[in-house]
Amino acid sequence: MSLLRVARCSYWWAGAASAVVSEQTSPIEHSAERYQPQFEGLRALAVLTVMVDHFGADVPNFPLPDWIHLGATGVRLFLVLSGYFITASLRRARGRMESDGLSAGKVMRAFYWRRFLRISPAYGVFVIIALILGLGTIRQNWAWVFTGTVNWLIALKNEWPLASSHLWSICVQEQFYLLWPLFILLLPRRWMLQIIVSVALAGVAFRMGCVIFSVPMIARWVLPFGSLNSLAAGAALGWCGGRLRPSRAGWLIAAICFSMLALAAIWRVGDGMRLRSVMVEPLEAAAFVALVARTATGFDGYIARFLTLPGLVFAGRISYGLYIYHILVAMVFERWLPRPMQWILAIPSARLIVFGTATLVVAAVSWQLLEQPVNRFRSKKTRAALGPVPSEDESRLPSPMPLNQDDGVYEWRKRVFSS
Numbered sequence: 001m002s003l004l005r006v007a008r009c010s011y012w013w014a015g016a017a018s019a020v021v022s023e024q025t026s027p028i029e030h031s032a033e034r035y036q037p038q039f040e041g042l043r044a045l046a047v048l049t050v051m052v053d054h055f056g057a058d059v060p061n062f063p064l065p066d067w068i069h070l071g072a073t074g075v076r077l078f079l080v081l082s083g084y085f086i087t088a089s090l091r092r093a094r095g096r097m098e099s100d101g102l103s104a105g106k107v108m109r110a111f112y113w114r115r116f117l118r119i120s121p122a123y124g125v126f127v128i129i130a131l132i133l134g135l136g137t138i139r140q141n142w143a144w145v146f147t148g149t150v151n152w153l154i155a156l157k158n159e160w161p162l163a164s165s166h167l168w169s170i171c172v173q174e175q176f177y178l179l180w181p182l183f184i185l186l187l188p189r190r191w192m193l194q195i196i197v198s199v200a201l202a203g204v205a206f207r208m209g210c211v212i213f214s215v216p217m218i219a220r221w222v223l224p225f226g227s228l229n230s231l232a233a234g235a236a237l238g239w240c241g242g243r244l245r246p247s248r249a250g251w252l253i254a255a256i257c258f259s260m261l262a263l264a265a266i267w268r269v270g271d272g273m274r275l276r277s278v279m280v281e282p283l284e285a286a287a288f289v290a291l292v293a294r295t296a297t298g299f300d301g302y303i304a305r306f307l308t309l310p311g312l313v314f315a316g317r318i319s320y321g322l323y324i325y326h327i328l329v330a331m332v333f334e335r336w337l338p339r340p341m342q343w344i345l346a347i348p349s350a351r352l353i354v355f356g357t358a359t360l361v362v363a364a365v366s367w368q369l370l371e372q373p374v375n376r377f378r379s380k381k382t383r384a385a386l387g388p389v390p391s392e393d394e395s396r397l398p399s400p401m402p403l404n405q406d407d408g409v410y411e412w413r414k415r416v417f418s419s
Contacts (some may be wrong), residue, residue: 040316041307047319049074059348076284083234090184117378136163155219168222175224196236203228207278233285244293257287321363329359
C-alpha cells in the first residue's frame with residue numbers, strides 16, 4: 001500500500017505548527033516571565049507522534065496497535081498549547097495597551113505581521129517545491145493552498161488532496177488567529193472567561209450537530225469550528241495565567257488524565273456518528289490542560305530531565321518545520337528513491353528512521369537559513385515600532401496572576417492554580 005495514503009487520512013494526525021507567546025511588557029509581568037524549555041519537549045513529542053503515525057500509516061499495528069492514534073492525540077496537545085500561548089500573549093499585549101496607551105490597531109497590525117512572517121517562509125518553500133515537483137494534486141489546488149483555505153476545500157470535496165491535505169490544521173489555526181485578537185484585545189475583561197467557555201461549548205455543539213445531521217466526518221475534523229474546544233481549553237488556562245502546583249494529589253491527577261486519554265482512544269475507534277464520539281476531543285483537551293498547567297510550574301526529576309533533553313528541545317524548536325516538510329520528504333523518497341534502495345520502503349522501522357532523519361535535516365536547515373533569520377527580522381521591526389509585542393515561538397510563561405483584581409477569573413484561579 002502506498003505511503004501516499006498518508007495524505008488521505010491525515011485528519012487523524014495533522015497538527016498545528018507552532019504555539020504563541022509574547023515578551024513581557026510591564027515590570028510586574030516581567031518578573032514573572034521565564035523561559036520554560038519543558039514546553040519545547042512537549043512540542044517535540046506532539047510533532048514526533050504525528051510523524052510516526054504518518055510514516056507508518058500503511059502498516060497495520062505499527063509501531064503501536066491501530067486503536068492507539070498517537071498523532072490524533074498529538075494534534076490535541078498542539079492545539080491546547082497554541083490556545084494557551086496565544087491567549088497569554090494577547091493578554092499581555094492588552095496590558096501594554098492599557099498601561100502605555102497603545103492603540104488596538106497598532107498591536108493587531110504588529111501581531112498579524114508577525115504571524116505572517118512566522119508561517120509563510122517554510123509554508124512557501126514547501127508549496128513551491130511541491131508545485132515544481134508536481135506532487136499530488138497541489139497544482140490543481142494551488143489557489144486554496146496559497147489562500148490558506150485547504151481545510152474548506154477538503155470539506156467541500158469530502159476528500160483528502162494528496163500532498164496538501166496536512167495543511168488543513170495550519171489553515172484552521174490561522175483562521176482562528178484572524179478573529180481571536182479582536183476578542184482578547186477589545187472586549188471587556190469581565191466577560192472574557194465566559195466568552196472563552198462559550199467558544200469551547202460552541203466547538204462541542206458543532207460536533208454534536210455534525211453527528212445529529214450526519215455531516216461527513218471530514219468536515220467535522222477540518223472546519224475550524226471543530227477545533228474550537230481544544231483551542232479554547234488552552235485559552236482559558238492562558239487567560240487565567242494558571243499553573244498546577246505540585247502536590248500529593250499529583251499522581252491522582254495523572255491517573256485521571258491518563259484515564260481520560262484512554263477513554264478518548266477507545267471512543268475514537270468506535271462509530272464516529274455516535275454522540276459519545278463528540279467527547280473524544282474534550283477529554284483529550286482536559287487532560288492536556290492539566291499537563292500544560294503542570295509544565296508551566298515545571299516538572300522535577302526524571303520527567304524534567306526527559307523533557308529538557310537537548311535533542312528533544314531542539315526538535316520542539318523546529319517543530320513547525322518538521323510538520324510542514326515531513327509529507328514532502330515522504331513523497332519525494334517514495335517517488336525518486338533508487339531501485340536498489342527501495343527495500344527501505346518495505347521495512348517499516350527502516351523507513352521510519354530514514355524518513356525521520358531526512359525530515360530532521362531538512363527542518364534544521366530551514367530553521368537555520370530561513371526561519372530563524374526571518375524571526376530576528378520581524379522581532380527587530382516590531383520592537384522598533386511598538387516595543388515588545390506578541391511572539392509565537394519562545395516557550396515563555398504567561399503572567400501567573402491577572403493584572404487587576406477586577407478580572408472575573410481572579411478568585412477562581414487562585415483557588416485552583418498556584419502562582
